[in-house]
Amino acid sequence: MESSHLGWRVLARRQWPLAGALLLFVVTEKLGDGSWWQLPGTLVVSALAVLAPRRPFDAALAAATAVLVTSVLIRLVDEPPTGSFVDGLALSETAAVMAIIAVVVRQATAVKALVGTAVLVGTGVVAQWVRPSFWDKYGAELDFRGPTLVQQVVVAAVLLVLSLGTGLYFRARDRERATLVRSEVTAAQHAERIALARELHDVVAHYVTAIVVHAQAAQAVPAAAQEVLPIIAQSGNEALTAMRRLVGTLREAEDGAGTGAPAATSDLADDVRKVVAQSGQPVRLSLDLPSDVPPSLARSVLRLVQESLTNARKHAEGVSAVDVSVAVVADAVLVVVSDDGRAPKAAPVGGSGGFGLVGMRERVELLGGTFTAGRRDTGGWQVRAELPLAETR
Template identity: 70%
Template sequence: MESTHLGWRALARRQWPLTCALLFFLGGELFSERGGWWQLFGAAVVCALAVLSPRRPFDAALAAATALVVTSVLLRLTDADPAVPAVAGLVISEAAAVMAIIAVVVRQAAPWRAAVGVVVLLAASASTHALRPDYWLREWAQYAPEVWQQLVGGGVLLALSLGTGLYFRARDRERATAVRAEVAAAQHAERMALARELHDVVAHYVTGIVVHAQAAQAVPAAAQEVLPIIVHSGNEALTAMRRLVGTLRGTEADAPAATSDLADDVRGVVAGSDQPVRLHLDLPVSVPPSLGRSVLRLVQESLTNSRKHAEGVSRVDVSVTVSDGQVRVVVADDGRERRSAPVGGSGGYGLVGMRERVELLGGRFAAGPRAGGGWEVRAELPVGG
């Protein structure tokens, strides 16, 4: 069976209003004078399936229908004292849970699965009227609702459930279309940026190599002067190509590898930086490797920026801590801004790339000069979510 892969935390954030409403209805039925334990147990099962239905909507619909039928048979066999029904033989909590499941299965399942799930739930709900002991016949026969009243009430609830599911299904479709359009636009912009990079940078260096090589061929005596220029242009072209390849692969070629121990990974990055680093680590909980890679990249790029763009650095403070569900990264140096351009250029990541990476992960990023001199980079990334 299919699964929407909705995480438990996301499910809790999405379903807590429904959970509170169903618990309220169940609590009222639990402390009422009518209704047996079998009926309350069955209602609790159907309510639990309604809360979990976004993970596997079609399975939840089939399981809820089975639970309604089984509960109805047990109530008939035990001849339990019936509870006041809301529609057909369903009590309020069961009716609300069935409505929620119908809405979810219509919203998320494939059309034919949605149709089967709704029909099965409707059949199971209708069977409760015939299988369960009749409350109105035993207690208030003169006030028993007519068949047309039951049909109208059930039809209204069904229309509300189907309308809700179809509305959110349309919204999801519109959102998916908008996302695809944004992705296509981003891909087009990225292709244009790569084309400009190839034309303005790589082609420039390659053209220089060709021109200087031709000059060396025309004037052999000038070869010793031209060869260093060719070597430099070749290295710059290779650097630009590596950056382009890293962009196309969705990762940087020199990105550090992350393991299950973020503390050791950070120590390794710091040790390889060849800078006077004072390291502070406070990692009381484990950090997922996917998040650890971003943390390591932030530390590595901040140290690289400090080495390239600052002069007179006597100390770099690197702090990586976890508290209140946030990974906090702080890299600060005491240097002054370099007056000349750094050797090898400014790199392919930079502050803009760091900010984009942090914001994509739902975090916060800040970078700028320190009050007492030097430069500081701060980032906060959520551990979960």
């Protein structure tokens, strides 16, 4: 997955084709005079298939339970399921189970994927054994005794392979995407190290060299000491200034563009207000913070807010409002920065290396949080980060 956080809006946008297909299957089965005793379980399994990306393994276990309960119920009322070539699961249930298997294989760990798939396959086998056979009850009327056991096994195997293949394909895609992000992070870190090394060499080393040269001159000619001491003092002060600037960069007191951000103090809410005030943008600020946010977390929150505002200024056109929300929700600091701007028609001045989002994602993940960024359905751009308080105390 692109992110471990999958909000309801993103889920709806991603899963609506599956929800529509499952709903069509359910309606078709009911129009075909299907068993109404089967409907509640079918709806539950279909809903779990749509929601599976949020908690795949739990969805697999819950779907297996729903299928088993439905199987016992229709056995008690002696109403076989309809809408499937294979005895046991109905067409809508089969499609929902296939979707859940694909999601579990894609997102869950190898062990959970194996267990979840085995549980669902085993549940399908049990359902075929427990549920009344449609063909045994209605086959004579339809003049068709139904598929043979071999045909049913072949169909079930093909559907299982299709589900597993789909899950493995998307799992591989996600792994490639994660590898690409890591490589971009490594490249950004390397570029930052090179920039710091260049600064050390061109600025700090220059002043230190001047200090050494003038000190050696004073040793060689003691009478010139009074003349070179002011030069040594000036070079030392300039070297200290350069070092403070570098340390400030390392402590995240400056952003990549060179505009200073206030260092984190004991009052995170006040620090965020200062960052917003310095941005010069039409910001609507919402704060709900305690007074004891850990310093390391506070610095990261400030950096996220500043970088998000910088991106809004550089990469969006026609921004009339930027909403900044920083609040504690369920033992985590939730940072949401969204704007209503349009994508720029031309590249920003100086270009964009794309390292801003990469750096923010890395910062959040290092603190054990979740990060998403992208365009909103209503227009504009949104950055969302959730940083756990427990990880930094």
